[in-house]
Amino acid sequence: MITLNLLLPLKIKNFNSSEDYPIQIDRNENIIVNKLIYSSVENTIEEINIVLRKIIPNLQLKIEKQREEMLPDGSSNIIADFRSIRDEKPISLRYESEGIKRIVSILGVLIAVYNQSSVCVAIDELDSGIFEYLLGEILEVLSSEIKGQLIFTSHNLRILEKVDKKNIVFSTINPENRYIKFKYVKPNNNLRDMYLREILIQEQSEKLYDETKQSDIKRAFYRAGVNNEKR
Template structure:
């Protein structure tokens, strides 16, 4: 089995990040150990942009999903393009490799689209140079040593048509499903395997839980289960407002998630388990069979609809399957925005400690709760700065024994880091603003 880990992410002109770089403490020697990486900083300082970068990556790797609509405003104001550069470590049957994926994005009046993509790799052997597997610009296409200029006319026309098709569909060209026949004929077995490792293996085990996923839980009482099972990955929504109706395959996948989650849930929230109350089978409008059912939360002898639980507990249940995956699966890469939202801080610290100490996958999250700074190693903590051209840093002058929470608060108040961490607020100005606002409304 191949193992794929993210090593580094570099961003240019994405949202409010002019330049930002995040490096994870992973190596080929620590492949089976967890990476739990927390990102902290002032509101609006670029934490969520990391989550957006991974969401874009997942869309591009899928090869058949459209990039986000233009109203998301993902390119920095005043800039024409944004870029992402990901570095992966890959171990497979052929050896160990560094794999690099670079994409440059533009937007029209509708959506983002890639204008440059490049996938390259380097063997983990001293002195070896990086080789380009595939690259595309608006002017040319490269598949290893083949380019538009040195391939026969029939193939050249097919590639140009596919390039235009990917552009119109706002999709990646390199990972487009229709490109595979051209790739198979021009790459070595080792190179085809590396492409499969990134496009299929890594993408399958990458889960991005952003505010768009979680918002329906709070706004529409629609609970989005993030799912990582052997045969099922992705999101399945569950309607908290009343008995839910889902196709049979989605229902049975949720049943498996509940069975999996119940093994952990009562250890996290004492005495809590989830029961499944099947109401009836029902034919859906599509003609396929569906199940009408509801989830009940059971504490002791009492069973109530799951919607009666707090939003914090519902959020834990919704993401528990992917957290279990991070603990057990070295390939799981889970990225969560505002992990701490609604979750009791002590419990949050306990969960992260358990995953950090004995887990195998990668968990990257943003948070406001400083409790986490007391439980994670300093080399797994990143902080946003007020400089949009050097957006992410790690605290310098820190030893493992130092309390990162105290050091962070001290750095906010006194400085001493390479970049300013907090755009200062003055309490007297806040008081005066509150007073003036009150006068205007009297």
């Protein structure tokens, strides 16, 4: 939804509670916010900015009101634009990279799970679009100080060097036993190296990866090219 510019999920504190609101994006890529929660959205942006400026230097967010629309039920929506500001130069958030938009959308829930023991957050493909080094830095802070619970999936191997070994579960190719923890892990082991070694040697109870061969891949590329030339 974020990538397609359809919705921008934000965790908004409103009326002494905290709730996820999917902020709608219209066909002109403006955001639509009910007038009742508009001030809460502004406060949420300020909270996000406190963290954002520390992980992406010189970047800040601003919500800029464009106009107000009356709805048939008598309530009102605010049509606004999210702006990202770098070195005092504002541009619409819609023109930022997927990684920046993803960070903005999840920072609210990460702030909540960091500070509140009652919060559990689940994020699929957390690493999508986020710079590998920055991802590692954020996860190292969260894994050492978090009060709530964060569950996520990722394909990025840097995570294996930044998250406590006991908190990592690996996916397998066995549909009857899809997830396992590594056995024989010592405190001084590098889990990233162990994972790459396991793909080759297969010492654990389940296979993690369907084996591929470079020779087969080369032959497939060659055959595909030859077939194309014959047409």
